[in-house]
Structure formats: structure tokens, C-alpha cells
Amino acid sequence: MQHWKAELSRIGQIEMFDYPYMIRKGSRPDPMRALIESHRQALCRLRDKHKGEIFLIGKSLGSRVGCHLALEEKVSGIVCLGYPLQGINGRLRDKVLLDLDTPILFVQGTRDKLCPLDILSNVRGTMKAPNFIHIVEGGDHSLLVTKRQLELQSESQEDVDRQISEVIESFVRELTAA
Secondary structure (H helix, E strand, O other), rough: HHHEOOOOHOOOOOOOOOOOOHHHHOOOOHHHHHHHHHHHHHHHHHHOOOOOEEEEEEEEEHHHHHHHOOOOOOOEEEEEEOOEEOOOOOOOOHHHHHHHOOOOEEEOOOOOOOOOHHHHHHHHHHHOOOOEEEOOOOOOOOOOOOOHHHHHHHHHHHHHHHHHHHHHHHHHHHHHHO
């Protein structure tokens, strides 16, 4: 996320944090309630410093936890970088998405095994929250594109990341202008 902090800091103030399991260098994430509470504490710290619109942005597990938090805390929008829709066991993690009212932007790679785009499309079609998607052609779960795909597209990873950043900025602007 450090890379994305630098990329997105021009859009607004960014509050970074680590979940407790990351701080203690654990290999397994904490229970969902603990993750949500940690995310809530970071949100409270940001609200103490910033009185304007707030968007939650997370990568993988951070995006999933952000969605859970948005069910409990009012935020202007959510940006999910590589949402883990499907667990390693194949179980769908869509309930939180179906319960959301908060506008959400998915940024997903076409090679992301944790979020098959056809399944996400079906879920998005049943969501009540306004939802949008930016597809990263050739991108994996980390939104990294293969060298071969970059060559075919005559792009660099920096170009791809800049496009993602522009889509996020547009999403934020549209929601804050409304």
C-alpha cells in the first residue's frame, strides 16, 4: 500500500495503518471483528484530522474489511484494489457487498484468481449500492501486469498504475461533486 499512498496522495489526505497481525508479523489475519475494530480506529484518527469527505481504500483483505466497516460507519465511498471475492476454499464472500449502500469502485485484474470477473459481474448486478469497476487487463491480484501483456499494450506498470489512480480520482470527484 505504500506505493498506492504515494500514487493517491495528490487526491487527498491518506491515513495508513497496519492490522495487529501485521504489526506482530503473524501469518494469519486476526478475526474479522478485530480487523474491523482496527480499521475503525484508523478511521477515527483520520476524522480527528480531516473534516471533509472520507473514502476507504484497501488492497485485498483491507478492501474486504473496509466494506464491513462501511456497514457500520458512514463514509463517502469505498475503493477495493483486488477484492478477494472468493476464498482459497472457493467460498464466495459476497454478503457484505450485497448489504452495502455505500458507493464502491472495484479495481480488478483479469488474472486475479481470488475474484473471477464473471462472478463479480453477477454479484455487482445484485448489489443495491452504486458500484463501478475498472478492469486491469492482464493484472493479477496485486494489479501487476505481466511483461508480455505490457509489451502488447505498449505500456509500463507505471502507466497502468497511473490509469488506476486516474480512475480512483474520477470516482472520488464524481461522488464529492454530487
